[in-house]
Amino acid sequence: DAKTTQPTSMDCAEGRAANLPCNHSTISGNEYVYWYRQIHSQGPQYIIHGLKNNETNEMASLIITEDRKSSTLILPHATLRDTAVYYCIVRPPLGDYKLSFGAGTTVTVRA
Amino acid sequence: DTGVSQNPRHKITKRGQNVTFRCDPISEHNRLYWYRQTLGQGPEFLTYFQNEAQLEKSRLLSDRFSAERPKGSFSTLEIQRTEQGDSAMYLCASSLSGGGGGANVLTFGAGSRLTVL
Numbered sequence: 001d002a003k004t005t006q007p008t009s010m011d012c013a014e015g016r017a018a019n020l021p022c023n024h025s026t027i028s029g030n031e032y033v034y035w036y037r038q039i040h041s042q043g044p045q046y047i048i049h050g051l052k053n054n055e056t057n058e059m060a061s062l063i064i065t066e067d068r069k070s071s072t073l074i075l076p077h078a079t080l081r082d083t084a085v086y087y088c089i090v091r092p093p094l095g096d097y098k099l100s101f102g103a104g105t106t107v108t109v110r111a
Numbered sequence: 112d113t114g115v116s117q118n119p120r121h122k123i124t125k126r127g128q129n130v131t132f133r134c135d136p137i138s139e140h141n142r143l144y145w146y147r148q149t150l151g152q153g154p155e156f157l158t159y160f161q162n163e164a165q166l167e168k169s170r171l172l173s174d175r176f177s178a179e180r181p182k183g184s185f186s187t188l189e190i191q192r193t194e195q196g197d198s199a200m201y202l203c204a205s206s207l208s209g210g211g212g213g214a215n216v217l218t219f220g221a222g223s224r225l226t227v228l
Contacts, residue, residue, distance in 0.1 A: 034215055043115075043202050043219030044154060087153060091215050098167065099144075099215060101153030 009106040018075040022088030037084040115220035136205030146202040
């Protein structure tokens with residue numbers, strides 16, 4: 001799997017956009033970028049995924065650079081409930097299915 | 112659909128005892144996964160099933176760990192002769208198979224927390 005690099009932690013003000021970066025410079029052409037988050041004492045929750053185009057859903061937006069070596073997860077209006085560990089994962093669409101979670105980014109949304 | 116259900120949510124046991132965790136996946140999902148998570152770390156893959164077939168088990172931590180998914184529905188994860196190092200959160204997830212990146216969209220349960228005294 002392509003390795004990802006994320007900041008260890010970041011703070012965000014409630015109501016503001018949270019921009020979470022992820023570097024994946026060794027990504028292969030068929031590998032997707034996935035984002036999950038894990039709120040304290042809960043299981044991980046899928047947020048969004050993309051291949052090369054920017055994606056948006058009801059939770060977040062995913063911006064992937066043209067060279068696909070990095071991406072940014074955007075939470076448009078962060079709330080206190082968005083405080084969580086956010087994981088960026090790169091995986092091919094087929095083949096073995098071991099999603100590898102790194103340490104992620106601990107995001108703290110402050111009032 | 113009530114999502115992925117795991118039981119028990121918490122288990123405290125003494126070293127050397129056997130424990131079993133159950134996972135009920137989303138009913139239409141044919142893939143089921145077990146992960147382990149220790150404090151401060153991301154989830155670590157253990158094993159996965161497609162329907163009733165266990166297609167990957169090399170990451171099970173030792174021969175004390177075993178998993179089953181009879182009839183391709185619920186799954187159980189058993190740990191025999193527990194050790195203090197087995198204390199962790201055990202997470203179950205399920206997904207559909209298929210291409211387009213969707214096979215990696217996993218729905219996780221809330222986990223079963225094991226404490227070995």
